[in-house]
Amino acid sequence: MTEPGDLLRRLFAAAVAAADPAVSLAQHLPSPPPGRTIVVGAGKAAASMARAVEAAWPGELSGLVVTRYGHGAPTARIEVVEAAHPVPDAAGEAAARRVLDLVAGLTPDDLVLCLISGGGSSLLSLPAEGLTLADKQAVNRGLLKSGASIGEMNCVRRHLSAIKGGRLAAACHPARVVTLLISDTPGDDPLDIASGPTVADPTTGADALTILDRYRIEIPDTVRAHLLSGRGESVKPGDPRLGTPEVRMVATPLMALRAAADLARQEGVPALILGDAIEGEAREVGQVMAGIARSVATHGLPLAKPCLLLSGGETTVTVRGSGRGGRNVEFLLALGVALGGQAGIYAIAGDTDGVDGIEAIAGAVLTPETPVRAAAAGLSLTDSLDRNDGHGFFESLGDGVITGPTLTNVNDFRAILII
Known part of the structure; x- marks a missing residue:
């Protein structure tokens, strides 16, 4: 020895090398669609995942992914944007808006490849209507110091977001959505990886508020009012816009x-x-x-x-x-x-x-x-x-x-x- x-x-x-997207991502790619292929995504591995898609994809594609500052990688067809982690910033908010613009107006013949990895919760940060980036930053800072589990933190994040908790997949409807995941969460639950932008969420705003109160996290009045109002409800199981989710694990702990x-x-x-x-x-x-x-x-x-x-x-x-x-x-x-x-x-x-x-x-x-x-x-x-x-x-x-x-x-x- x-x-x-x-x-x-x-x-x-x-251990790190085994999780490199270049090792295993290609085998999880679907066949090209009759229509367009749009690639979107977020996370600390988003740039390397995009690079792996470009290397293996046989046809046309375009898109945008957002990763942490300093975690970019060279790509030719998929744009890579960098933003802040673990507390979101304006660059991540702007990138999230652009992602929603990219998937608007698609058809059943189109395919959206969603490349999701850990860190996407803050990197793909679009406040729900009536909330501001400052509101989300304040909540995130409190959560990070509180000792809350990743599942609890992401429950809160989903209910303050306009893109997570299944909302990204709903925005892609009626296109086919295939989500490729690199898991950073215990149990590999897609709902907790980057706060589940493409999967249904059974939790509620009341659940999120209970978590914030349990850890005695001070939150802006606007956030409390938002969660109490029900306006922050995420996309629930059975929503027809999600269809049958296609989720594929590229790498796991x-x-x-x-x-x-x-x-x-x-x-x-x-x-x-x-x-x-x-x-x-x-x-x-x-x-x-x-x-x-x-x-x-x-x-x-x-x-x-x-x-x-x-x-x-x-x-x-x-x-x-x-x-x-x-x-x-x-x-x-x-x-x-x-x-x-x-x-x-x-x-x-x-x-x-x-x-x-x-x-x-x-x-x-x-x-x-x-x-x-x-x-x-x-x-x-x-x-x-x-x-x-x-x-x-x-x-x-x-x-x-x-x-x-x-x-x-x-x-x-x-x-x-x-x-």
Whole structure:
């Protein structure tokens, strides 16, 4: 087996590579239609998905996709627009309006390819009638700090939008709509990937308001009035404008975890995938994973060392400090506190899009020497966790994982190596 830190970084790279649209998107494309083909979409992987469509599509096509600033890719026929994430901006609002214009007036002979990946909720941000971009920005900022799950956040977003929650697909009617998805959500529910712009939504504005109240999120009066009025209702199951949804998964978190597991086994290290849809507070997940790792090290359960424990999903962080957070580095801080420098246990955690939180840092590596090295640098795992300062901590030690934009997004990747 190679050096533990190097192996962990290669495992992360293998997971990201498995989610590259160039690897698998072409096999999910439908046949060209008699009429026009329009490509629209949004997400951190939208540009690379558009590039993969262009490479494989045999006929005419045109369109527009919107991705995060810095996540663009060269395309010839599909325009790529960049906008803000995780808090929406005017560029995303303008792009969403253009997307609706592109799909207006289509016929049953036309085809709309919707390329959807994680991050699309903020990138394709068109406020519902009566709301403003500032309203949506305020709600998003509150949600991001609240500790709400991705499903809860997206329920709220759908009911403040003029394009999500099935509204984009309804606008395409009567054209055929085929949605190609790269999943970044636990459970791979299309409704939660970019807040489901092309699928029916059974939740209600009342559900959204309950979530906002549960987390005590301060919202503008206009938002509360909008949700109470019923004007924000999304497109419901059975709506004839949606027809029979055609949704195809291009890449998922489980695909990435399996790729990492295969590489580990090639290196002679048995791998166990604990789950691809793990949610909860990042620090609490870190404590639980530390307990499992200690069980392996001490008792050989659930499997004997050397071995690799893999998991994915999307944890949350309730922000209390003023540090440079990120849910993956928050997880590692909590894991490190719980392990206390126990020998033979190494870990990596990172966001497969290359951005953990709002930092252009994917994640970090934790080793048994981390607490001692931190103390020598005047740092403390516990203090950094209290301040939500994972990026500041690991950057100071030179243990950050920096990939740049990966142009894909299948959520969080966590690997714990016990030797």
